[in-house]
Amino acid sequence: MGDFLQYVEVDSFLHKLDPRTKFVFFIVMSVLTSFVKSGAALLFLFVIFLAVWLTGHVGKYILVLANKVKVLLLFIFLLWLVLGAFRINEGPVICRTAFTVFQHPFTFSLEWFDLYKGCVFSMRIFLMISAFYTVVLSTNFSQIILGLRSWRVPYALAFGIGLVFQIIPIIVKEFSTIMEAQSSRGLEVEQCGALAKMKNYVIVSLPLMFRVLGKGHSISLAMHYYKLDFKVRRTSYKVIRTTYRDAVFSVVFILATVVTVFLQVRFYIPL
Amino acid sequence: MSFSISNISYKYGPEQELVLKNASFEIMPGQVTAIVGPSGCGKSTLVSILSGVIPELMPNGVFEGSLEVAEDVLISVVSQSPENQLFGYGVEDAISFGIENMGLPNEEIVERVEYVLDLLNIQHLRKRSVATLSGGQRQAVCIASVLAMRPDILIMDEPVSSLDPNGKKMIQSVLSLLKESGQTTVIVDNNLDWFADIVEHVIGLIDGEVVFDGGKDVFFNDFAIQERLCVTIPQEVEIYLELAKRFPGLNKFYSLSEAKREITKLIGPAALDLAICQTAESAVAKQAESAVAKQAESAVAMQAESAVAKQAESAVAEQAESAVAKQTESAVTKPDESEEILTARGICKTFADGFHALINVDAGFAKGKVISMLGQNGSGKTTLVKHLNGLYRASKGKIFYRGQETTGKSVAQISKDIILVFQNPELMLFEETVLRELTFCARAQNNEFTEETALAVLEQYGLLAQRDEFPVNLSMGKKHLLTILSVLFSSAEVIILDEPTLGMDLHLKSQLIDIIRQLKDRGKTVIVISHEIPLVFRISDEILVLNEGVRLIQDTRQVLANCDELFARISISLPPVVLLSKYFGFASLCCDVDSFVREIAVRSTAEIPAAGLAGGI
Numbered sequence: 001m002g003d004f005l006q007y008v009e010v011d012s013f014l015h016k017l018d019p020r021t022k023f024v025f026f027i028v029m030s031v032l033t034s035f036v037k038s039g040a041a042l043l044f045l046f047v048i049f050l051a052v053w054l055t056g057h058v059g060k061y062i063l064v065l066a067n068k069v070k071v072l073l074l075f076i077f078l079l080w081l082v083l084g085a086f087r088i089n090e091g092p093v094i095c096r097t098a099f100t101v102f103q104h105p106f107t108f109s110l111e112w113f114d115l116y117k118g119c120v121f122s123m124r125i126f127l128m129i130s131a132f133y134t135v136v137l138s139t140n141f142s143q144i145i146l147g148l149r150s151w152r153v154p155y156a157l158a159f160g161i162g163l164v165f166q167i168i169p170i171i172v173k174e175f176s177t178i179m180e181a182q183s184s185r186g187l188e189v190e191q192c193g194a195l196a197k198m199k200n201y202v203i204v205s206l207p208l209m210f211r212v213l214g215k216g217h218s219i220s221l222a223m224h225y226y227k228l229d230f231k232v233r234r235t236s237y238k239v240i241r242t243t244y245r246d247a248v249f250s251v252v253f254i255l256a257t258v259v260t261v262f263l264q265v266r267f268y269i270p271l
Numbered sequence: 272m273s274f275s276i277s278n279i280s281y282k283y284g285p286e287q288e289l290v291l292k293n294a295s296f297e298i299m300p301g302q303v304t305a306i307v308g309p310s311g312c313g314k315s316t317l318v319s320i321l322s323g324v325i326p327e328l329m330p331n332g333v334f335e336g337s338l339e340v341a342e343d344v345l346i347s348v349v350s351q352s353p354e355n356q357l358f359g360y361g362v363e364d365a366i367s368f369g370i371e372n373m374g375l376p377n378e379e380i381v382e383r384v385e386y387v388l389d390l391l392n393i394q395h396l397r398k399r400s401v402a403t404l405s406g407g408q409r410q411a412v413c414i415a416s417v418l419a420m421r422p423d424i425l426i427m428d429e430p431v432s433s434l435d436p437n438g439k440k441m442i443q444s445v446l447s448l449l450k451e452s453g454q455t456t457v458i459v460d461n462n463l464d465w466f467a468d469i470v471e472h473v474i475g476l477i478d479g480e481v482v483f484d485g486g487k488d489v490f491f492n493d494f495a496i497q498e499r500l501c502v503t504i505p506q507e508v509e510i511y512l513e514l515a516k517r518f519p520g521l522n523k524f525y526s527l528s529e530a531k532r533e534i535t536k537l538i539g540p541a542a543l544d545l546a547i548c549q550t551a552e553s554a555v556a557k558q559a560e561s562a563v564a565k566q567a568e569s570a571v572a573m574q575a576e577s578a579v580a581k582q583a584e585s586a587v588a589e590q591a592e593s594a595v596a597k598q599t600e601s602a603v604t605k606p607d608e609s610e611e612i613l614t615a616r617g618i619c620k621t622f623a624d625g626f627h628a629l630i631n632v633d634a635g636f637a638k639g640k641v642i643s644m645l646g647q648n649g650s651g652k653t654t655l656v657k658h659l660n661g662l663y664r665a666s667k668g669k670i671f672y673r674g675q676e677t678t679g680k681s682v683a684q685i686s687k688d689i690i691l692v693f694q695n696p697e698l699m700l701f702e703e704t705v706l707r708e709l710t711f712c713a714r715a716q717n718n719e720f721t722e723e724t725a726l727a728v729l730e731q732y733g734l735l736a737q738r739d740e741f742p743v744n745l746s747m748g749k750k751h752l753l754t755i756l757s758v759l760f761s762s763a764e765v766i767i768l769d770e771p772t773l774g775m776d777l778h779l780k781s782q783l784i785d786i787i788r789q790l791k792d793r794g795k796t797v798i799v800i801s802h803e804i805p806l807v808f809r810i811s812d813e814i815l816v817l818n819e820g821v822r823l824i825q826d827t828r829q830v831l832a833n834c835d836e837l838f839a840r841i842s843i844s845l846p847p848v849v850l851l852s853k854y855f856g857f858a859s860l861c862c863d864v865d866s867f868v869r870e871i872a873v874r875s876t877a878e879i880p881a882a883g884l885a886g887g888i
Contacts, residue, residue, distance in 0.1 A: 166358070166360075174698075180682075181693040181699045183662070185686055185691070186686045186711075186716045187715055188683035190683065206701040207697065207701045215355060218356070221356075222357075226347075226358070226368055227373060228372045232374055234371055235376060236380075237377065237380045238363070238364070
């Protein structure tokens, strides 16, 4: 839980990229995964992602992500499987049967195509989330702010986005510490029924709320101490520059996009 | 440049009570000023006013009086929690944040960043991420980020409250550097012990009123005001205070070297020699005793002066008192023979990232004892106690409570026997009233209690007036006291207190000591994690020292007091009473001020007749 949804400090090719290059990667991948519905194209994209994760030394963190979203992916897979089971598709059949419910005839027809469709939709969602998470894992919040600023995003907005990424891990940690503190003085959160557990989680949410409010207050004080005024023009200590790494990554990335689009067109099966 | 406030009164709302009452003082340029006062006296409100938070961010209060300050004066604050103040992932990002806000050209930003990195000797940290820094390093970076803005006045609000001894040392050296550079600095902290050498000017607040405004020497001379302000003073000053009660005319001392000099004058070189002799071989001691006895006989026979007789009487009385004290001390610190209620056997803990937090740690906690844990941050103290109460499962090794393994029980179940009070009370408080918060443990563990008992506890510890208040609104020290008091209603036989003195003034600390004593008297085992070394030596029967996840030693405080090399290794200084006991060659080292003063009194009275004899002969 400690490392989830936060930047991981590693000396890698991916980490050294200009944040703007990674933002473009995220935007294009988001568009691409919402448009691509071909299994072959998605598989190819997955291989590209795999290469990115391996060169970025973030593979184990992606596994953590996969573990966290597995229920969501399974739900999407099953949803499309169930929806598909009430449609007759071409191709090999796994199981097919007809029945009536309140005098309405239904055909339950599970084909290999339904499994394929479930996999495609799950994979799209996973790649979409992964694209975002890859950027989060390899870009710290200072770089995010710097990158957004160079795109002329107003500082207030850029700072707010950066702050969210700074605060999320803190809140996650606070929640876990509050749970520890409360259970240490007798609040049962392990060996109890679901209802009692839920009630106790609600109890814990109160100190969490106070802590979050306290953090918010401390942050506003700190902004005051540092004379942060969004109306005043701000300068910068660090300057981001694109390097040959960005060029290499962009070329590979453009080629991958072209190949994905080609595969999508060539191997698309209407879903 | 000077900065003065005149007749400031403030309340947070028209219907609320005054938090500051007619406060006036001046902050001297280039000096280090301390603002002290008991918990809830208005220090934080004063910081908010000085820094402009009131009225800029809190415009609803009622403010009277005036701040006499030039328009372009920049005042910046370093808060007690740097993690809430630092913006930026890396050290350079965090340091440059404030100066970037000022819209300075890039070259000047670079120059200022370099300047503060050099000034505070933290160049080696510049490429690190803030999250990986130790507490002291983080606070140093926070100071650097504020200094880079070149404030006319730097305010530091309890800057070392959450730091370990190494962190404190780092901030002490940073403060010395700032003092040398002529930076006007205001430190708001009731623990004067760590910055007594650096401070020059002291302002004392009680109930929103300025009750003291003067130089350091005047402040340290005025013991009544120190007591009223509940200031934690250096132990050397505490020793002086107690000795001065017995020896009027004793020269004042604030430091260890001064204490050595002045106490030597008091007990005399002869007494010092005598003390050294006492630690030598018994035969030599007996011979010396015999010689002194003969001389004494002769002197008494020849002179028989009544004054000497009185002094001798007094010396005998003092010696008897000392002997009783030593016996008591010995009984307390005798190697443990009582029942071991909680045992950690071969505990190893390796976290998911491969970090070895504990390496084969054995520890035993006897019934009715106070056992303290010492070590720098990251030494494994908190990790160990989290194993004791079941929050962490050991990678290897076992925990036994009354001979039974605790594995398989939930943390809440274990809390009926072993309860852990966290160092941050805000993580624990969630009831709507102070009274309900006090009885939380009792209700969670289905223990019987009466409201009368609860009210009596609140009255005893000065919280009765706030019984129906929202606990979150109490001062930090009182919040902490409340969470500790709630364990009085728990069934647990082992109470673990993690940094219990956080946010407490001297008065609250003495209440804490009283609670620990009460728990001990009731046969409970109290485990304390603390960086307050004098307090640890004062209250503990045993001390467990951890370093980088390894148990170095667990023994009585008397044994630990003799482990100079070990303490040097873990970079923790022994308390002044222990160091002075060693310097004066006490056979039994004193671990608290009372026993030390008693010992000095005995040696001093023994010295007076000896001196008289020398003159007579």
